[in-house]
Amino acid sequence: GAGVSQSPSNKVTEKGKDVELRCDPISGHTALYWYRQSLGQGLEFLIYFQGNSAPDKSGLPSDRFSAERTGGSVSTLTIQRTQQEDSAVYLCASSLGQDLPTGELFFGEGSRLTVL
Amino acid sequence: KNQVEQSPQSLIILEGKNCTLQCNYTVSPFSNLRWYKQDTGRGPVSLTIMTFSENTKSNGRYTATLDADTKQSSLHITASQLSDSASYICVVRHLYNNAGNMLTFGGGTRLMVKP
Numbered sequence: 001g002a003g004v005s006q007s008p009s010n011k012v013t014e015k016g017k018d019v020e021l022r023c024d025p026i027s028g029h030t031a032l033y034w035y036r037q038s039l040g041q042g043l044e045f046l047i048y049f050q051g052n053s054a055p056d057k058s059g060l061p062s063d064r065f066s067a068e069r070t071g072g073s074v075s076t077l078t079i080q081r082t083q084q085e086d087s088a089v090y091l092c093a094s095s096l097g098q099d100l101p102t103g104e105l106f107f108g109e110g111s112r113l114t115v116l
Numbered sequence: 117k118n119q120v121e122q123s124p125q126s127l128i129i130l131e132g133k134n135c136t137l138q139c140n141y142t143v144s145p146f147s148n149l150r151w152y153k154q155d156t157g158r159g160p161v162s163l164t165i166m167t168f169s170e171n172t173k174s175n176g177r178y179t180a181t182l183d184a185d186t187k188q189s190s191l192h193i194t195a196s197q198l199s200d201s202a203s204y205i206c207v208v209r210h211l212y213n214n215a216g217n218m219l220t221f222g223g224g225t226r227l228m229v230k231p
Contacts, residue, residue, distance in 0.1 A: 004159070033216065042120075042205070042223040048216025056216035091159055104150070105219075107159025
């Protein structure tokens, strides 16, 4: 596709279950970001992948959160033992790369997670 | 601490009216500032980018201004349309930080345009 694709668009799960959120970035974009957006709040940085470099995981809120990016393309964000406070929209974005300081982020439509 | 503050948090205007959204930042040194529009249930989309040397930039009915001395930016919307109803997010990039938190996001202004 032409844009960033995220799935699922909506996920309802029970507290304690694990969830996986998927992001398929724009082809050729080396940089990939995950953000969390809670209702009425600004975007919270979670994790950043740039090419073959080690990911910047400094934004992950706890060790229940992890992410990987396979083959420099598709990324999966995994939340283990979900808690109610994990409920939010998880946005993925990609860009051409960090060496372009004016680089625009292209966002997916997000995955809305609801933990009951 | 790098911060981006936006005001107002929410705004309701009548169709056809103008409005101005504000963004104040403390990010330093500063590389650039982008305004994004986020429709409900969608991801943000870039409207315009302002670099250090730019004071004004227009994109159709949207005009962004930047005062790098006072660290303020504004987004002016002219002749508003119902489709302008959205959240508008100010995002500032740090000049030297290339880590994942190179971008600082404002909390957004939620604009509602009523007929």
